[in-house]
Amino acid sequence: MAKKEKTATASKTDLLDAVENKSLKKEIPHFEIGDTVDVRCSIKEGDKERVQVFTGTVISRKGRGINENFTVRRIVDNEGVERIFPLHSPNVLDIRPVRSGKKRRAKLYYLRDRTGKAVRLAHRHSTHTVSK
Amino acid sequence: MAMLLGKKVGMTQVYDESGKLLPVTVIQAGPCVVMQVKTADTDGYNAVQLGFDDVKASRRKNPQVGHAQKADTAPKRFVKEMRLPEETETEYKVGDSITVSVFVDSKLVDVVGTGKGKGFAGVMKRHGFGGFPASHGTERKHRAPGSISSFASDAGHGGKPKKGKRMAGHMGNCRITTKNHRLVAIDEEKNLLVVKGAVPGPPGGYCLVRSAKKV
Numbered sequence A: 001m002a003k004k005e006k007t008a009t010a011s012k013t014d015l016l017d018a019v020e021n022k023s024l025k026k027e028i029p030h031f032e033i034g035d036t037v038d039v040r041c042s043i044k045e046g047d048k049e050r051v052q053v054f055t056g057t058v059i060s061r062k063g064r065g066i067n068e069n070f071t072v073r074r075i076v077d078n079e080g081v082e083r084i085f086p087l088h089s090p091n092v093l094d095i096r097p098v099r100s101g102k103k104r105r106a107k108l109y110y111l112r113d114r115t116g117k118a119v120r121l122a123h124r125h126s127t128h129t130v131s132k
Numbered sequence B: 001m002a003m004l005l006g007k008k009v010g011m012t013q014v015y016d017e018s019g020k021l022l023p024v025t026v027i028q029a030g031p032c033v034v035m036q037v038k039t040a041d042t043d044g045y046n047a048v049q050l051g052f053d054d055v056k057a058s059r060r061k062n063p064q065v066g067h068a069q070k071a072d073t074a075p076k077r078f079v080k081e082m083r084l085p086e087e088t089e090t091e092y093k094v095g096d097s098i099t100v101s102v103f104v105d106s107k108l109v110d111v112v113g114t115g116k117g118k119g120f121a122g123v124m125k126r127h128g129f130g131g132f133p134a135s136h137g138t139e140r141k142h143r144a145p146g147s148i149s150s151f152a153s154d155a156g157h158g159g160k161p162k163k164g165k166r167m168a169g170h171m172g173n174c175r176i177t178t179k180n181h182r183l184v185a186i187d188e189e190k191n192l193l194v195v196k197g198a199v200p201g202p203p204g205g206y207c208l209v210r211s212a213k214k215v
Helices: A012-021 A109-113 B062-070 B123-127
Strands: A036-045 A048-062 A069-076 A079-086 A092-101 B003-015 B021-029 B032-038 B047-054 B076-083 B108-114 B119-121 B169-171 B175-187 B192-196 B206-211
Touching: A012 B003, A012 B021, A012 B175, A012 B192, A036 A079, A048 A079, A048 A092, A048 A109, A079 A092, B003 B047, B003 B076, B003 B192, B021 B175, B021 B206, B032 B062, B032 B076, B076 B206, B108 B192, B123 B169
Parallel strands: none
Antiparallel strands: A036 A048, A036 A092, A048 A069, A069 A079, B003 B021, B003 B206, B021 B192, B032 B047, B047 B076, B108 B175, B108 B206, B119 B169, B175 B192
């Protein structure tokens, strides 16, 4: 029996991607799990808009397409603070990797159980991080 | 009033200009072909019959094939009428193609579709009844409707439950209109309408999009 020929209409995912792709950022800076990053995000307070920089370690990156987001963890006053940023949000202006860390996991959730000096990851020399 | 027939593609998210993430439904609407123009003189009212989604002529009976041939197209899977105001002369002609560009000026749209069938559903799912406690001695009637009538409270009904008493039964698979969706984007190249929020029916289901009646 001859194979049934598929019609030339675009598939469901193609059409959804076409809509979604317009909201995606063209360029995303390269950063990895374990990197220390500076995330610049714009914050609206009433009519004013200002830029806030959140610095910390990337402990997870998940989702695909427009749902992709990453978690940044830092310690403020001995208290762990985590922020989850949508990667493609227009409010996330810039992500700048500052330092690469050695890691053997895709998700660094074990850092949540650590305090003090143990939260530091060993420095790893990498080309994409900006040396300070 | 603008109207188009289309197919629900599915849902996704987009960012709007203020940086907010919007839940949106993508609808592949049109191009629709004008199959027939009805006028007050010939049919008693003004309307345009629109057709969407080609089907092989061998799959349809001759009267439908002949009807489509008058508009010089293939028979359509989904055919609906668009009523036009009574006094105006219609600018539509048989065989015209209508695309998503009719919605360029619209900000809000209504979407009509056939909702997903839920089968035989109980009163909690179908009418939002509260049900009974999970514990404290409740036995075998956690999702039951409770009393449906008594002779005294329904006097005049002959000792029968009142007409229209909400009970378990078939739910879904019926026509639903969702109103005033914000029209987020139009893709004229791919014939796509992007509307905010959820639209009745499953992905791939047919739906009707028209500019909002009540704003």
